[in-house]
Amino acid sequence: MSEASREIIERVKVLREIEEISGETLARELGFDPAEYGQWEAGEKDFPIGALVEIAARFKVDLSELITGKTGKLKTFCLTRAAEAPEVSRRPMYGYWNLAYNFHHKKAEPFLVEATAETGTRPLALNTHPGQEFDYVLEGRLLISVGGHEMELGPGDCVYYDSSEPHGMKALGDQRARFIALVM
16 A cells, blocks of 8 residues: 555544544445445555545545645636646556646546556446546547446547446557546
């Protein structure tokens, strides 16, 4: 487990402890499977980004603060130049870059996501989190499964869905796929 993952787990635990609630109580409150939540806090599995969005909202902290330990300061706008978005390490073979990392009290979390070509050789990994998600493909081809429905998307294609449904994605055609993911 990476040092960044350990720090995220510790920040989540501290937030829980401040409000004196157990991991199981938090999991049930947010609609997570308590056993899976236990694996996240134990460091056996990474917290899905959508789960972190929900946890941050529950405790009224910005996602960036939960992930990095630093508070966003911008309230009018946040300009993120090309190649300057901070990377959020979540899962192997996927890169996530937070596109509004320094904006205070966001209503949604925009990410640039890259699924490496290697994801296409693996079984589709599904996850769930409360809320909704919008994915817009920039390059490559992407297989997205939502609630058992599989769709192939190419550049310019997009999908909006209930992220409490099991969903996952992977690159197709032996090349990476890049897309914008907006988690709400």
